[in-house]
Amino acid sequence: MGGAVDDLSLVFQALADPTRRAMLSRLAAGPATVGELAEPFAMSRPAISQHLKVLERAGLIERTAHAQWRTCTLRTEPLDEASEWVDRHRGEWNERFDLLDEHLRRVKRSAERAAPQGGAPGRPKETP
Amino acid sequence: MGGAVDDLSLVFQALADPTRRAMLSRLAAGPATVGELAEPFAMSRPAISQHLKVLERAGLIERTAHAQWRTCTLRTEPLDEASEWVDRHRGEWNERFDLLDEHLRRVKRSAERAAPQGGAPGRPKETP
Numbered sequence: 705m706g707g708a709v710d711d712l713s714l715v716f717q718a719l720a721d722p723t724r725r726a727m728l729s730r731l732a733a734g735p736a737t738v739g740e741l742a743e744p745f746a747m748s749r750p751a752i753s754q755h756l757k758v759l760e761r762a763g764l765i766e767r768t769a770h771a772q773w774r775t776c777t778l779r780t781e782p783l784d785e786a787s788e789w790v791d792r793h794r795g796e797w798n799e800r801f802d803l804l805d806e807h808l809r810r811v812k813r814s815a816e817r818a819a820p821q822g823g824a825p826g827r828p829k830e831t832p
Numbered sequence: 833m834g835g836a837v838d839d840l841s842l843v844f845q846a847l848a849d850p851t852r853r854a855m856l857s858r859l860a861a862g863p864a865t866v867g868e869l870a871e872p873f874a875m876s877r878p879a880i881s882q883h884l885k886v887l888e889r890a891g892l893i894e895r896t897a898h899a900q901w902r903t904c905t906l907r908t909e910p911l912d913e914a915s916e917w918v919d920r921h922r923g924e925w926n927e928r929f930d931l932l933d934e935h936l937r938r939v940k941r942s943a944e945r946a947a948p949q950g951g952a953p954g955r956p957k958e959t960p
Contacts (some may be wrong), residue, residue, distance in 0.1 A: 716848035716876050720841045725917070732921050780922050787918045789853070794911050 710787060711763070715782045718762035723747070724755050728764060731778035762781055839891070840917060843910045846890035851875070852883050856892060859906035866902055 709717075718724055727741050742752040756776065758763045763782045768775050837845075846852055855869050870880040884904065887893045891910045894949050 710850055713848045713850060716844045720844035720848055722841060722914060725915055728921060783918050783922050787922065790911050790915045790918065793856060794908050794915065
């Protein structure tokens with residue numbers, strides 16, 4: 705949509721503002737008119753419109769017109785993609801810690817086998 | 833840190849760029865020097881530095897100096913907060929759909945009771 709900005713960047717960009725996040729929080733409770741969305745903010749109508757445009761461009765809201773009313777509805781599909789990205793990176797990181805943990809456990813076990821306390825109970829004797 | 837930008841906005845802002853996300857992906861595999869992080873990108877060193885500054889300001893990386901080497905390490909705590917925000921909003925929305933679903937099921941059940949097919953099997957007969 706005009707420019708080389710990828711979809712995921714548009715979503716994170718849209719979330720990078722407390723007013724826009726508050727608007728999405730409001731919409732999570734159900735669709736709202738532009739007037740209802742604007743109400744909690746001491747902000748000009750053009751500023752509100754600009755925020756809605758950013759949310760719409762990221763695919764996070766859908767605007768529909770009923771007679772003279774314009775209603776905004778939350779769309780959560782882009783949030784799914786954002787959540788997936790974040791969780792994958794938290795996941796990879798935690799996985800690395802798990803691997804490190806497993807490695808340390810193995811090192812500890814082989815150290816215990818190399819210098820056993822009380823005579824290597826697990827090792828088979830050579831004489832019958 | 834100069835300005836009224838909240839922590840969560842800084843995190844989403846940092847994630848709103850494919851180069852910065854690629855840097856975090858690289859760091860999810862383990863710490864790296866600035867040179868290693870810069871390598872995949874056809875980008876000037878000042879541009880790389882600027883991206884690292886945005887990541888650092890959001891708390892997503894930590895830079896440590898060993899002798900003349902500067903190492904960058906991923907920090908996932910800010911991702912936890914971002915993930916929590918996103919999941920809460922997906923959750924609220926899905927909950928609304930669940931409530932709607934439950935409501936529709938109830939409506940369907942009472943419609944079935946009001947106009948049963950094949951002679952109200954569940955209703956007790958009046959004659960003994």
